Amino acid sequence: MIVPAVIGGLLILGSGLSPSSALADPGTADTTLPVRVTILYAQGTTDLQETGGRGGLARLAGVIRQEKASHDNVLVLHGGQTLAPSVLAFYDQGAHIIDLLNGMPIDVMAALNREFHHGDDKLSARAFEAGFPIVSTNAVDRSTGRPPEGLEEAVVLKAGPLQVGVLAATPLLTHETTRAHNTEFRDPVTALAAKAAALRADGVDLVVAMTGYVGDTHRAVLSAKPADIVLYQDRNRPFAVDYDGRFLSATSGPQAAFVLAIDLLVERKAGTDGRIRTSWTPAVRVIDTAAATPDPAIDVRAKAYAARLDTMLNMEVGRLTAPLDTRREALRSGENAFANAVADTLRRTLDADVALINGGGIRGDRLYPAGTLLTRRDIYGELPYHDVGVVLDVTGNQLREAIESGVSAVEQLQGRFPHLSNAEAKIDLGRPPGQRLRSLAVGGKAVVPGAHYRLATSSFLAAGGDGYGMLAGVPRLVEDRDTDFISTQLIEQIARSGAFAPRLDGRMAVTR
Structure with missing residues (x-):
């Protein structure tokens, strides 16, 4: 059944006892009184500070300390997706995130695709810096056949007399979207099922798995139910809880605006065959971090990192060789030089046939005179969204x-x-909507309706945003490649020469 939810810290009750398959050696495990365990879950905490009075690492730390003070046996699980993408992580490969998480009592963190973004060696370095284990159950070092150096295949946590096993499924597409060249990513469902069985055979009472959405990994894991509890990420569901009396799954959004708390009443009883069986009853809370007191120490450290980032944002990137117009009307009515440069950068970076971005993704709303010395702050102001590039397999139609x-x-x-790269479109606004595209060419050749093209676009448009629903269901050839922001890609492009010369070339011919 689907458990109803009310965001704001209200209790969401599960129902019934759900016997798990966890078995213990009757010679070493005794029947115990019911044990209360609380699992706290957050993920995707790339933002240093709160937004709109919610989220941020200081408020997350405040929630954790509050829960540990008011509940026994609190286990803090971080779902990963936090070492990238962020502006500061571009410079330190996520070291600041590990430093801040070390300041709060994290018990386990999952290594998902964005943890591998900076490469195997960088993740290993972060793992050795962490004061908590980082887990990937299906990632294997190609040279050793074991988990990558510094990572764990699974972790067993103690909660009073109970043992709780924690697993993590890294999406298979990680090998395409990151620099993890030395790591093999095995089938996550098979890996989770095998390890969960081994843990249960060793007497673990409860198995919890964490996973992400890339390549629909979460759907495969949820369908297989390899653990008692699966905590997952879903870009289309900021919060959800499902419980069928035996298996519980839950998701919450990124940046710790809301923290998921799963309160469990766990019992271990000996059966007539002398074997110990575990049963548990869940109740779920959603903690609104707007009501949490930020942890003072983490707040100070996060602000110090933010100040360092501010210094980085003031660094010069390159000089404009011609005037530049990023005003709203210029971007939403016809070809625009800055949009051309962004689309060109995206296409080249992702090795695509054609690129498409939307004018609404550019937000500076400024006129720049020729000779302006652009800073990183200028570029991030023009491209403020955390969009990364993806490549879609689209037909001409x-x-x-x-x-x-x-x-x-x-x-x-x-x-x-739309703004395009390596394409020429003739638009007639005198025609009704749906009939305005008079002609379209890619690479100088007319687009063939049934032919396939590698289309580079933003993660926002690829998810169907801004009216581009037709892109949401098409196959993805590359998803979140290197997980760099489009803005970061443009900065690198400009910095290579020190000059920025965006231009109009007639690729979007609009008549009225």
């Missing part, structure tokens, strides 16, 4: 449909207006 959607509301200056 799907590409045409996307561009038609993009030019369907030019009169309202909507942010969906």
Whole structure:
């Protein structure tokens, strides 16, 4: 059954006892009174500070300390996806995140695709710096056949007399989207099931697994139910709890705006055959971090890192060789030089046939005179969203449909207006929406309706944002490659020469 939820710290009750398959040696495990265990779960904490009075690492630390003070046997599980992407992580490969998490009592962290973003060696370095274990159950070092150096295949935590096993499934697509060249990512469902069985055979009472959504890994894990509890990430579900009387799954959004708390009443009883069986009853709370007192020590350290980042943002990138217009109307009604440069950078970085971005993703709303010395702050101000590049496998018809959607509301200056790379489009705004694309070419050749093209775009548009729903269901060839922000890619491009010369070349010919 689906457990109802009310966000804001209200209790969400599960029902019934759910016997697990965990068995213990009757000679070493005694029947115990019910034990109360609380599992705290947060994930994707890349932001140093709160947003709108919620989230941030200081508030997360405050919640953890509050829960440990008011509950016995609290286990803190971090779902990963935190060592990238962030501006500061581009410089220190996530070391600041580990430092801040070390300041709060984290018990285990999952290593998902973004933990591997900076490569095997960098993740190993972060793992050795961490005061808590980092887990990937299905990642294997190609040279040793064992987990990558510094990582654990599984961790067993003590909660009073209970043993709780913790696993983590790293998405298979991690090998395509990161620099983890020395790591093999095995089938996550098979790996989780095998390790969970081994833990139970060793007397572990409860098995919890964490996983992410890349490549729909979470769906495969949820379908297989290899653990008693699965904590997962789903970009389309900021919060959900499902419980069928035996298996519980739950998800919560990133940045610790809300922290998931699962309160368990666990019993261990000896059966007639002398074997110990475990049963448990769950109750779920959603903790609104707006009501939490930020941890003072973590707050000071996070602000120190933010100040360091501020210094980095003021670093110079390159000089404009011509005037630049990033005002709203210029970006949402026709071809724009800055948008051209962004689309070109995205296409080259991802080795795609064509690129498409939306004008609404550029937010600086400024006029820059020629000779302006751009800083990192300027570029991040123009591209403020945490968008990363993806590559989609689209047909010519799907590409045409996307561009038609993009030019369907030019009169309202909507942010969906498309900007292209390695493509030429002729748009007639005198025609009705849906019939405005007169011609389209990629690489100088007319687009063939049934042909396939590698389309580079932002993660936002690839998920169907801004009216691009036709892209949401198409196959992804590359997802979150290197997980670098599009803004970071552009900064690197400009810095290579020290000059920035965005230009108009007629790729979007709009007539009215």
